[in-house]
Amino acid sequence: MDALECINSRRSIRKYKNKTIPSGIVRKLIIAGMNAPSAYNSQPWIFILIKNQKTKNIIIEAKGGSQFIMKAPLIIACCYDENKSPDKYHNIENVSLAAENILLAAHVLRLGACYIGAFDPENLKVEKKISEALNLPKNVHLVSLISIGYPDELPKSKKMKKYSEVIRIEHY
């Protein structure tokens, strides 16, 4: 699979086989995340690998849904350390780019993954509850979660906007 095929065929997968992901593969996923661009090359990310059912339960309770998390062999919590970043404005972007790299790496490695929002500025309770469960220090902030496993479903087809709807030439 080449890079463009990987990008264009990636889809969220929410059903996983009961099969552990080998640690070498997990390492490849994290290294893909670490290769993302970051403002000032600050690389402020921290990735927390979660397999514990108790923690998954807390996440589901905090989110008020996303039951499929329970059967994911691996959840990666994508966070940033504000002390590792020269400014506070780019951290969500930094971590989101790393998360997309992980989603793409998962796809090329024939895993299925789903991005799960965990940061909502209008509902900080979700982030707070999960952060407590993950024992995050004050300077480390949760942005998103990624559930990953060997796929046990075919991706649903998704409605795509037309090219003409999203493209403008030179100005709006």
Ligand SMILES: Cc1cc2nc3c(=O)[nH]c(=O)nc-3n(C[C@H](O)[C@H](O)[C@H](O)COP(=O)(O)O)c2cc1C
């Ligand atoms: C910021 C963000 C938050 C998301 N949160 C959730 C979520 O809480 N639960 C979930 O099942 N999927 C979540 N998703 C996945 C989207 O539903 C999915 O990416 C979208 O439907 C497009 O489908 P695709 O990933 O197959 O292209 C989230 C995606 C993004 C970008």
